[in-house]
Amino acid sequence: MKFGGTSVADAEAMGRLIDIVRAESALTGPPVVVVSAMSKVTDQLLTMATKAAAGDRGVMAAGVDDVLKRHLAAIETLVGDPATRAAVTTTVTAEFEELRAMLTALAILREASPRSLDTVAAAGELLSSRVVTAALTSAGIDAVWIDARCAIVTDDQYMGASPLTGETHAALAREVAPHLAAGRVPVLGGFVGATVSGATTTLGRGGSDYSAAIVGEGISASEIQIWTDVDGMLTADPRIVASPMVVSHLSFGEASELAYFGAKVLHPSTILPAVAADIPVKILNSRRPAAAGTLITARPPANDRPIVALACKRNITVVEVTSTRMLMAHGFLRRLFEVFERFRTSVDVVTTSEVSVSVTIDDSRRLKEIVAALSEFAEVNVAPDMALLCAVGENLRSDPAFAIRMLAGLDGVPLRMVSQAASRRNVTVVMRDADVATAMSRLHDAWFAAKTGSSVGATR
Numbered sequence: 001m002k003f004g005g006t007s008v009a010d011a012e013a014m015g016r017l018i019d020i021v022r023a024e025s026a027l028t029g030p031p032v033v034v035v036s037a038m039s040k041v042t043d044q045l046l047t048m049a050t051k052a053a054a055g056d057r058g059v060m061a062a063g064v065d066d067v068l069k070r071h072l073a074a075i076e077t078l079v080g081d082p083a084t085r086a087a088v089t090t091t092v093t094a095e096f097e098e099l100r101a102m103l104t105a106l107a108i109l110r111e112a113s114p115r116s117l118d119t120v121a122a123a124g125e126l127l128s129s130r131v132v133t134a135a136l137t138s139a140g141i142d143a144v145w146i147d148a149r150c151a152i153v154t155d156d157q158y159m160g161a162s163p164l165t166g167e168t169h170a171a172l173a174r175e176v177a178p179h180l181a182a183g184r185v186p187v188l189g190g191f192v193g194a195t196v197s198g199a200t201t202t203l204g205r206g207g208s209d210y211s212a213a214i215v216g217e218g219i220s221a222s223e224i225q226i227w228t229d230v231d232g233m234l235t236a237d238p239r240i241v242a243s244p245m246v247v248s249h250l251s252f253g254e255a256s257e258l259a260y261f262g263a264k265v266l267h268p269s270t271i272l273p274a275v276a277a278d279i280p281v282k283i284l285n286s287r288r289p290a291a292a293g294t295l296i297t298a299r300p301p302a303n304d305r306p307i308v309a310l311a312c313k314r315n316i317t318v319v320e321v322t323s324t325r326m327l328m329a330h331g332f333l334r335r336l337f338e339v340f341e342r343f344r345t346s347v348d349v350v351t352t353s354e355v356s357v358s359v360t361i362d363d364s365r366r367l368k369e370i371v372a373a374l375s376e377f378a379e380v381n382v383a384p385d386m387a388l389l390c391a392v393g394e395n396l397r398s399d400p401a402f403a404i405r406m407l408a409g410l411d412g413v414p415l416r417m418v419s420q421a422a423s424r425r426n427v428t429v430v431m432r433d434a435d436v437a438t439a440m441s442r443l444h445d446a447w448f449a450a451k452t453g454s455s456v457g458a459t460r
């Protein structure tokens with residue numbers, strides 16, 4: 001059971017978590033609980049680290065006090081048992097002293113390498129998981145804190161590490177499984193891991209979902225539950241469309257595509273471990289635990305909708321590479337993609353014409369170097385402030401006219417790229433970011449509004 005930032009935001013949210021875990025324990029036995037940092041804490045920690053590295057110690061001290069206060073307030077409200085309260089207060093205060101020392105070190109060294117940033121960012125989950133463990137214990141649930149750095153073993157790609165499957169499964173069997181067997185609820189911070197040699201790593205922003213799925217696979221869980229602040233996977237981004245509907249069932253493939261193309265409710269890698277072990281994934285609302293949520297499985301029941309949902313990724317960059325001389329020559333695409341590989345930047349959408357290749361990238365931190373390297377053998381044009389909009393559904397395979405209807409629905413919106421890949425599970429278009437809200441709303445109105453069969457309000 002993974003609880004996101006808003007689901008552990010304060011004592012009230014953690015109180016709901018306790019009720020949900022208690023109910024699940026009674027129903028199916030002790031679950032493993034994976035928690036995110038309290039909401040906004042990861043952002044605050046990363047800002048403090050960056051400021052510290054720039055020599056700004058004032059902001060850093062105030063920031064640490066603010067985050068510490070939130071943790072102590074939650075302890076104050078939830079941990080009634082005096083012995084448990086004293087123990088967790090001591091531990092949390094000591095962790096904060098360590099955090100302060102780390103930030104001071106960054107200020108002295110004037111550096112914030114990905115490795116240092118990971119050690120600072122990991123504090124959010126390490127702390128929230130301590131508080132949640134104590135809160136569960138105080139509520140009479142036999143919970144035990146697990147150090148995620150001993151349970152999730154990763155490579156050394158700081159800020160975006162990948163789990164080493166064999167090592168992680170062995171660690172989970174050692175650190176987590178015995179507690180479950182003894183009827184205890186293991187609680188660990190998501191997002192965080194460590195290399196074989198013990199250096200702290202993180203799985204990338206939003207990575208707690210991924211942690212939960214890795215643990216689920218490792219312990220052969222019967223289900224992976226993602227508890228968040230919405231009723232499930234919605235038919236469109238709720239930050240754009242006013243009342244999207246809940247999608248009751250998704251296939252693993254559909255969920256992966258939606259997560260990959262911007263549905264933030266699920267980290268894009270979450271589905272990989274679930275598929276590997278064929279474990280159903282549920283997305284559930286911690287504010288409305290009785291709502292049915294979204295169930296993601298290998299073979300969901302058939303439905304007659306043309307698509308299951310829309311997703312979008314905003315503020316992306318289109319890189320257009322043109323070469324009249326070389327495009328048709330073999331080896332050109334290898335050379336082109338090697339540049340993106342060299343600068344560790346993943347490409348989301350690709351389209352080609354005879355003389356040009358267009359790609360989209362989400363992470364533009366290395367853009368300057370990428371453009372310089374591409375310019376050695378081709379003409380390069382960069383378009384910032386773009387967005388991709390993606391329609392997803394298994395039914396697209398058997399609907400040859402879908403792309404035509406989608407493009408007709410976008411009449412008047414200038415499109416930069418259009419793509420339908422081999423999975424035939426999605427059609428993706430790229431446009432100016434300024435146009436994407438209108439475009440998504442228009443398509444959502446056409447396919448979902450005024451249709452019946454919404455699962456909003458359905459209960460478990």
Ligand code: ADP
Pocket residue numbers: 003004005006007036206227228229230232233234235236237238239262263264265266309310311
């Ligand atoms: P958590 O902290 O629980 O991990 P996130 O903020 O990472 O939560 O993800 C949940 C948010 O994802 C929602 O509040 C919503 O704004 C956003 N979101 C974007 N697209 C979708 C979608 N298609 N369905 C549901 N939520 C979405």
Ligand code: ASP
Pocket residue numbers: 004005036037042043124190191204205206207208209
């Ligand atoms: N706390 C981390 C983040 O904000 C991980 C997560 O919440 O999933 O990115």
Ligand code: MG
Pocket residue numbers: 004206209264265266267
């Ligand atoms: Mg998230």
